Amino acid sequence: MSSVNVQIEDMLEDKYGIRMNEQPQCFIGYDSAGNWYNPIRYQNLLQMAVDIAIISAQNGAGPFGAIVAESTTRIFSYGYNKVISINDSTQHAEIVAIREAQSLEHSHTLQLGSRSVNLYCSCRPCIQCMGAVWWSGIKDVYYYNVQEQPQRLGFDEGPQNETFWEILKESFKIQKQTHLFAEEDESGYAKIPFEIYEKLNGRLY
Numbered sequence: 001m002s003s004v005n006v007q008i009e010d011m012l013e014d015k016y017g018i019r020m021n022e023q024p025q026c027f028i029g030y031d032s033a034g035n036w037y038n039p040i041r042y043q044n045l046l047q048m049a050v051d052i053a054i055i056s057a058q059n060g061a062g063p064f065g066a067i068v069a070e071s072t073t074r075i076f077s078y079g080y081n082k083v084i085s086i087n088d089s090t091q092h093a094e095i096v097a098i099r100e101a102q103s104l105e106h107s108h109t110l111q112l113g114s115r116s117v118n119l120y121c122s123c124r125p126c127i128q129c130m131g132a133v134w135w136s137g138i139k140d141v142y143y144y145n146v147q148e149q150p151q152r153l154g155f156d157e158g159p160q161n162e163t164f165w166e167i168l169k170e171s172f173k174i175q176k177q178t179h180l181f182a183e184e185d186e187s188g189y190a191k192i193p194f195e196i197y198e199k200l201n202g203r204l205y
Helices: 003-016 042-058 093-105 127-136 148-153 162-176 189-199
Strands: 065-070 074-080 117-121 140-144 179-183
Touching (some): 042 117, 042 179, 093 127, 162 179
Parallel strands (some): 140 179
Antiparallel strands (some): 065 117
16 A cells, blocks of 8 residues: 555544445445444535545645545545556546446446445546546546636646536436536635645646
């Protein structure tokens, strides 16, 4: 396990009481016997994704974070950008999280019957990651509406504009029964990873 993973998992345990190495895997709001005791909102999962992005940025790995979770009850996996660390342009946070979740489930798809598996992102996914979502079996995608931040720093999110996104949202909804939900960053918390990365003169890719 890398030092970044250790920092992330320590943060998840200290801040949210989630232990990624325990079975059953990372239940949120339920104890190990499956008894409900404390529900969590999707906004908390978005905040977790930002916290992951903050740690990633602090380590020069990119200001992005993602979580794959079953509704709001169970975390399958998390991801941060490994593009630079392993010299792989496809290793975005969302891709890392999706691959880990599918590996955990021993399945090429996260369409798991009646179970709703969602992706929570620290900011809007790029076109590569949205392509991966298309075939991944992810039910819904939640993200912070701060796409101007990676663009401001010079990250290449792919050829897209707001018209492209409106068409994409409609196409996902009709053809995949998948919805894309943009959460406004009223507190400014989702901007922090980008501010950290900028101060550290992080590499663009």
